[in-house]
Amino acid sequence: MRRTSEQWLALFDQCKASGLTQTEFAKQQSIDPSYFSLRKRQLLAWQQDDNDGFVELTPHGMVFCQPMLLKKRDIELHLPACTDAVWLATLLRAMS
Structure with missing residues (x-):
């Protein structure tokens, strides 16, 4: 099953709120625990990077x-x- 980034982020929140271990939660959702962990690292790293340093440009002949x-x-x-x-x-x- 393909999930969007938003769906993965929602799953990470559900996992945290569930009180289960990450492995237990992933298995309950029929997701390989190592893949769940990989996606979490990837998406949270990208999310962190997106908050680091980009500014909006208004390029009018600059x-x-x-x-x-x-x-x-x-x-x-x-x-x-x-x-x-x-x-x-x-x-x-x-x-x-």
């Missing part, structure tokens, strides 16, 4: 005049000086 480094977990994107803000906003929108 050009960033200093080099930039964008980081997301183990991925780094080095952008040169004079990167066009509209291009950057388009890239970030395409990646989301």
